[in-house]
Amino acid sequence: MKGQKFLSLLVVAFIYVVALGGGYFFIYFIFNDLAPILKLLIMDVFATFIVYLASVVFKNTSVYDPYWSFVPWVLIIIAMVWYERFTVPIIILAVAFTWWSWRLTINWISTFDNLGWEDWRYTKYRDNNRFVFEIINFFGLQMMPTLIVFVGLLPFLVLIENGSNYFSIIGAVMVFLGALLEIISDHQLHEFRRNTKELITCQKGLWNYSRHPNYLGEIVIWFGLAIPAIIQYPTIWYIYPGCILMLLLFYFISIPMMEKRQIKRREDYKIYQKTTSKLLILPKRKLKNIEGNAD
Numbered sequence: 001m002k003g004q005k006f007l008s009l010l011v012v013a014f015i016y017v018v019a020l021g022g023g024y025f026f027i028y029f030i031f032n033d034l035a036p037i038l039k040l041l042i043m044d045v046f047a048t049f050i051v052y053l054a055s056v057v058f059k060n061t062s063v064y065d066p067y068w069s070f071v072p073w074v075l076i077i078i079a080m081v082w083y084e085r086f087t088v089p090i091i092i093l094a095v096a097f098t099w100w101s102w103r104l105t106i107n108w109i110s111t112f113d114n115l116g117w118e119d120w121r122y123t124k125y126r127d128n129n130r131f132v133f134e135i136i137n138f139f140g141l142q143m144m145p146t147l148i149v150f151v152g153l154l155p156f157l158v159l160i161e162n163g164s165n166y167f168s169i170i171g172a173v174m175v176f177l178g179a180l181l182e183i184i185s186d187h188q189l190h191e192f193r194r195n196t197k198e199l200i201t202c203q204k205g206l207w208n209y210s211r212h213p214n215y216l217g218e219i220v221i222w223f224g225l226a227i228p229a230i231i232q233y234p235t236i237w238y239i240y241p242g243c244i245l246m247l248l249l250f251y252f253i254s255i256p257m258m259e260k261r262q263i264k265r266r267e268d269y270k271i272y273q274k275t276t277s278k279l280l281i282l283p284k285r286k287l288k289n290i291e292g293n294a295d
Contacts, residue, residue, distance in 0.1 A: 008114040012063060019050035020074060036082050037157050040075050041150055047071060048146040052138050058115050061122035064142050065112075069104035071146075072153050073097065079160045089168035090160060093228070096175035097156070100221055103179060107186070121257065148249060152222045152242035155229030167228040174224025181206070181217030189214075199265055201272045209281045211259070211272065215250045216279050222246040251279065 023043035027034075031042050048067070055063040076094060080086060118126075122141065126133050159168060188205035196202075206213040226243040233239065255278065262269045275285050 005112065005114050008116075009109065009112065011058075011115065012066070012112075015051060015054040015063060016047075016066070016070070019047035019054075020071070022050055023047040024078075036079065037154070037161065040079060040157070043078075044071065044075060044146055044150050045143070048142055052142050055137065055142070056134065060115055060118045061126075061137055061141055062112075062118045063115075064145075065119065066105050066108045067142075068145060068149060069101050069108070072149055073101035075150075075153060076156060076160070079157055083160050085160045085163070087163065089164040089166050093156065093159070093164070093168040093172045093175070093225075096172040096179075097225070100175055100179040100182075103183065120261075148242075148245050151238075152225065152246050154242055155226040155239040158229045158233055158236055158239050162233060164228060164232060167231045170231075171224045171226075171228040174227065175221050178217040178220030178224060181220065182214050185213035185217065199267075201262070201266050201268050203272065203276070206281060207276075208284060209277060211276050211278050212250075212255055213281060215254060216281070219243075219247050219250055219279075255279070 020043075023046035026046050027039040027043050031039055034042070048064075051064050051067060055061045076097060080090065080094065122137075125136055125141065129136055185206045188207060189202050192202040192204050192207075201207075210216060223243045223246075226239060229236070229239045259269070259273070266272075271287065275287055
């Protein structure tokens with residue numbers, strides 16, 4: 001089964017049905033009296049635990065990969081139903097978020113080989129931390145991203161709970177632009193890799209002006225969810241940390257990990273670092289004018 005994509009996808013789908021369905025019934029029978037946002041958090045944590053158990057059974061942490069994009073969408077839909085919040089501003093923001101969610105999920109499906117394949121980052125952790133890997137796997141690779149994403153969702157959940165005006169359109173535009181930035185940069189990178197056999201760095205299109213335009217798009221999306229809530233409900237303290245945590249996650253964890261790998265694989269990457277902005281889309285710098293280390 002590990003070598004067959006269709007059967008592997010069916011297994012992953014079954015895992016998520018069990019995780020989300022089990023989480024829903026768990027809160028329904030045990031935590032039904034709690035506030036809706038707290039119930040969603042408990043459901044999210046419960047589902048993550050089930051997915052983690054599946055990753056242990058199949059010895060494959062990539063079982064968690066679609067969780068990042070798919071489950072937040074499920075939580076938003078549940079919240080809209082619970083609060084019966086189907087106003088135009090909320091629907092507009094939800095449509096933008098749906099586009100982001102399903103695009104990433106479908107992209108994962110298209111690139112997923114089978115249950116025998118695992119993302120190189122997980123494999124690296126597994127190989128370098130054999131005795132404590134499951135601790136890292138549960139807390140660091142699965143539960144921590146779940147909690148960070150949930151905190152990132154809180155602004156949207158606050159808008160659903162309390163209502164939103166047309167400031168949500170600002171957020172929707174940012175989410176659409178962020179997703180578009182991801183689509184364009186991913187397409188340019190895939191085209192480059194398909195047409196280039198040499199191990200050199202992609203500097204085509206957006207990649208000529210930013211070393212990580214796809215990550216920039218992701219950050220814009222989470223700020224797009226936060227800004228309308230911050231404008232409308234500035235005194236609710238817990239709507240602020242999510243977008244900041246996302247920025248820190250990409251800037252200090254994802255980007256350094258990716259760049260360390262690229263330096264080992266591509267000889268021209270160090271020059272690319274010195275001439276190209278790390279995150280923002282900025283004009284190329286001339287190498288002769290650069291002193292010191294890359295940003």
